[in-house]
Amino acid sequence: MSALAVKNLSKSFGGLRVTANVDFAVEPGERRLIIGPNGAGKTTLFNLITGELTPDAGSVLLFDRDITRLPSRNRPHLGMARTYQIITLFPRDTILRNAMLALLGLSPLRWNPFTALQRQQHLLDAARAALARVGLAEMAERPLAETSYGEKRRVEIAMALAQQPRVLLLDEPFAGLSIDERRDVRSLLSSIPRDVTVVMIEHDMDTALDLADRITLLHFGEVVVEGTRAEVVADPRTREVYLGE
Amino acid sequence: MTFWLLLTVNSITFGGLLFLLSSGFSLIFGLMRIPNLTHGSMFMVGAYLGTTFLSGTLGFTLDFWAAAVIAALEVAILGALMERLLLRRLAGQQLAQVLVTLGVSFMVADLCLMGWGGDPISVATPAGLGGFVRAGPAVFPLYRVAVIGIAVVFAVALWLMLERTRLGAMIRAGVDDPQMARVVGIRVSRLFTIVFGLGAGLAGFAGMIGGPILSVYPGLDQDMLPLALVVVILGGTGxxxxxxxxxxxxxxIYNFGQALLPELAYFVLFLPMVLVLVLRPQGLFGGQVL
Amino acid sequence: MTVRHALLAAAILALIAVPYAITEQYYVNIASQILLYAVFALGLNILVGYGGLVSLGHAGLSGVASYAAAYLLAAGHGHVVAIAGALAAGLVTTAGFAALSLRASGISFIMITLALGEIIWGLAYRWISITNGDNGISVATRPAPFGLSLASADGFYDATLIVFLIAVAACAIFVHSPFGAALAGTRDQPRRMNALGFHVWLIRFWAFMFSGLLSAVAGILFVYYNEFISPQALALTASAEGLLMVISGGAGTLLGPVVGAALVVIVKNVVSAYIARWNFLLGAIFVLIVVFMPEGLVPGTVRLFRVAWRSARRPKPATAAAAATPAGEPKP
Incomplete structure (x- = not known):
């Protein structure tokens, strides 16, 4: 059984094929890196997997369950969480409140208009724990607007982790970070336990190479190479894609 | 039979007036992405200004057509001024812009009430068009037929402007993709002023042309604005x-509804809009300028 | 926190004292108007301030409730039936509004709610067999719950105050609840909320229903206050007035709409004593606030006070460090 499987997935925008018969399967606990140059269709692929876009053809399976037609809002409830390449957080709230919203998304409490959110001790505790995991515990009360870009990236990851996903989709988690911040995020990602399957998009090959078990190389919406780290690095087609243009 | 024919002609006449009103509304919406809630006010102000030129209170009297054209120009200037002085300050904040147009529409309504009083003012049919056209058993007021002709002339002129001129090309580019228009070097801000003025002028002209049919009265603005809104939701913006x-x-729908279901005319009017919203949210012709 | 509670208690006591402190009926009536419009503005604020959905059709919702109550009373039903019917009519209309308008957000949402509001206005104006058209419907009596007559200005004020306090409390609980947090989330990042597992549409729908409920309650108060309802109360102007209350006071704050309602009602009544019509002023205030104080009076004033507070403290270096740490947090 695969944690996440994509079968023959295709998507076109006005005649332009952005995803073309993409096929791959990620095993439980695996770290999968999806790389490809700009315009390779990486983010579109993520949006198809999370259901923010509907594929023209093909299917998406989460632990063998076909979720292709499942509304995207239902997928987190099945254990799928994602981060965004462009920071998509709640700028008016504190870091803690951002994390609480992530927890609330999976809690039936989210429909409750009668009780005070600040009195939900278990939510507060869980949110603080999620922030502690990414090293932001001591600044939990800080308004998001007053945090640095690197801290926001970590909030993104904390929110995804707070949902205790079985499959975690990371869209360029290193984008825009300084060298120090990259090191922090790298150690953070390598600390994620193996019961979480991680699928990560990166633009460059080198950035996250050491984190990956297997690599899928995407180019013009198609899978060009797939294999272990060593196989993909050694493959001449990889060179072609990255150097040929 | 005569009744139906008359109703049909009235419907087309009213449609023509609505076209003069809503084409500008639609262009402004397409380009600036905001519904101009002063559009009804522009219609009303055009009519009020026009009647003033006819009435002789200014010490001179103008011919109907001259009055309509001058009123339209004045309203166009008002529109351009509003865009430059108010909306420009709020560039990029669509919500604030909409609220400002709403606020201005109240101010204009009250100013008109102060200036022209609360009684309806009827507008005389222009000389030479007071007669009737006979078509078989039916007799149509000549002026109503003339309004249809005017609307067609304006439709063709607008089409030629959009299709054949440089200004039209810039407007089309702006409606398609404002960002792209900026990139290719179109001065979008000046374009906004021009289109806002043009739209306002068309509305003002429509107000005067509609005068002999609708007369002018306080609240005319609030009667016309929702109609323009429905037209644009139906047809698609821009x-x-x-x-x-x-x-x-x-x-x-408006004329037949008034005649057949007077109590529910308004409801019937908005029904197709609701259908379009549910079935085709971008409007019947949304996404294409021409 | 205790300062807050004390202020709250003082405010409530002051509100209760209004009919005793002010003996002139005219002013007690104005106070009632402020409170009933505040209920309306609080309801609109749920959608505008917390949901980020600007409605220009809310007068249609309160208006339907007003008309339903007036119609049922005129048909000879009792107050209980009239009020229940008005709430039901208001909620059903709200559900219709929500179902149609929530297909969109942003500017399209404004246009759709505006158009829907106009439909209701058009019905009130033209459906003469039900609404009596421009002449409106009169209401003969006000209710007398538990034997307390609301016929006098003081009695009506007390009843309105109770409803108002319940509405404020309901809004306070609502916006601090998990659902309120979810609603604010859909305002700021609908896409993210969806990806986190929230049903954005349904959250907005229920918020709309709550907003509509408060509008209906305000509509009932309105028809009893005036003992009359006509299409004017449903016009675009009325919806815009409500929006002005919310925005002028401060959208997305609890106090804002109340302050905004007071501002609008007072200006309207004071100015109408001098100028026959006040729409010009309404429009001008609208424009000025949108251009110069877009966050509204309450947050704007708070901001000014903070700035003044800080600059007043700055000269003394000893306290400067304390001022830099947010209040209530222990220094490291």
Missing amino acids: SLLGSFVGSIIVGF
């Missing part, structure tokens, strides 16, 4: 063809 077809449809 689409000239959409405004045209939408205007004719609304003209028919």
Whole structure:
């Protein structure tokens, strides 16, 4: 059984094929890196997997369950969480409140208009724990607007982790970070336990190479190479894609 | 039979008026992405200004057509000024811009009330068009037929402007993709002023042309604005063809509704809008300028 | 926190004292108007301030409730039936509004709600067999719950105050609840909320229903206050007035709409004593606030006070460090 499987997935925008018969399967606990140059269709692929876009053809399976037609809002409830390449957080709230919203998304409490959110001790505790995991515990009360870009990236990851996903989709988690911040995020990602399957998009090959078990190389919406780290690095087609243009 | 024919002509006439009103509304919406809630006010102000030129209170009297053209120009200037002085300050904040147009519409309504009083003012049919046209058993007021002709002339002129001129090309580019228009070097801010003025002028002209049919009264603005809104929701924003077809449809529904279901005329009027919203949210012709 | 509670208690006591402190009926009536419009503005604020959905059709919702109550009373039903019917009519209309308008957000949402509001206005104006058209419907009596007559200005004020306090409390609980947090989330990042597992549409729908409920309650108060309802109360102007209350006071704050309602009602009544019509002023205030104080009076004033507070403290270096740490947090 695969944690996440994509079968023959295709998507076109006005005649332009952005995803073309993409096929791959990620095993439980695996770290999968999806790389490809700009315009390779990486983010579109993520949006198809999370259901923010509907594929023209093909299917998406989460632990063998076909979720292709499942509304995207239902997928987190099945254990799928994602981060965004462009920071998509709640700028008016504190870091803690951002994390609480992530927890609330999976809690039936989210429909409750009668009780005070600040009195939900278990939510507060869980949110603080999620922030502690990414090293932001001591600044939990800080308004998001007053945090640095690197801290926001970590909030993104904390929110995804707070949902205790079985499959975690990371869209360029290193984008825009300084060298120090990259090191922090790298150690953070390598600390994620193996019961979480991680699928990560990166633009460059080198950035996250050491984190990956297997690599899928995407180019013009198609899978060009797939294999272990060593196989993909050694493959001449990889060179072609990255150097040929 | 005569009744139906008359109703049909009235519907097309009203559709023509609506086209003059809503084509500008639609272009402004397409380009600036805001509904100009002063559009009804522009219609009303055009009519009030026009009647003033006819009445002789200024010490001179103008011919109907001259009055309509001058009123339209004045309203166009008012529109351009509003865009420059108010909306420009709020560039990029669509919500604030909409609220400002709403606020200005109240101010204009009250100023008109102060200036022209609360009684309806009737507008005399222009000289030479007071007669009737006979078509078989039916007799149509000549002026109503003339309004249809005016609307067609304006539709063709607007189409030629959009299709054949440089200004039209810039407007089309702006409606398609404002970002792209900026990139290719179109001075979008000046374009906004021009289109806002043009739209306002068309509305003002429509107000005066509509005068002999609708007369002018306080609240005319609030009567016309929702009609323009319905036309644009039906036809799609920024689409000239959409405004045209939408205007004719609304003209028919409005007149037939008034005649057949007077109590529910308003409800019947908004029903197709609701259907379009549910079935085709981008409007019948949304996404294409012409 | 205790300062807050004390202020709250003082405010409530002051509100209760209004009919005793002010003996002139005219002013007690104005106070009632402020409170009933505040209920309306609080309801609109749920959608505008917390949901980020600007409605220009809310007068249609309160208006339907007003008309339903007036119609049922005129048909000879009792107050209980009239009020229940008005709430039901208001909620059903709200559900219709929500179902149609929530297909969109942003500017399209404004246009759709505006158009829907106009439909209701058009019905009130034209459906003469039900609404009596421009002449409106009169209401003969006000209710007398538990034997307390609301016929006098003081009695009506007390009843309105109770409803108002319940509405404020309901809004306070609502916006601090998990659902309120979810609603604010859909305002700021609808896409993210969806990806986190929230049903954005349904959250907005229920918020709309709550907003509509408060509008209906305000509509009932309105028809009893005036003992009359006509299409004017449903016009675009009325919806815009409500929006002005919310925005002028401060959208997305609890106090804002109340302050905004007071501002609008007072200006309207004071100015109408001097100028026959006040729409010009309404429009001008609208424009000025949107251009110069877009966050509204309450947050704007708070901001000014903070700035003044800080600059007043700055000269003394000893306290400067304390001022830099947010209040209530222990220094490291």
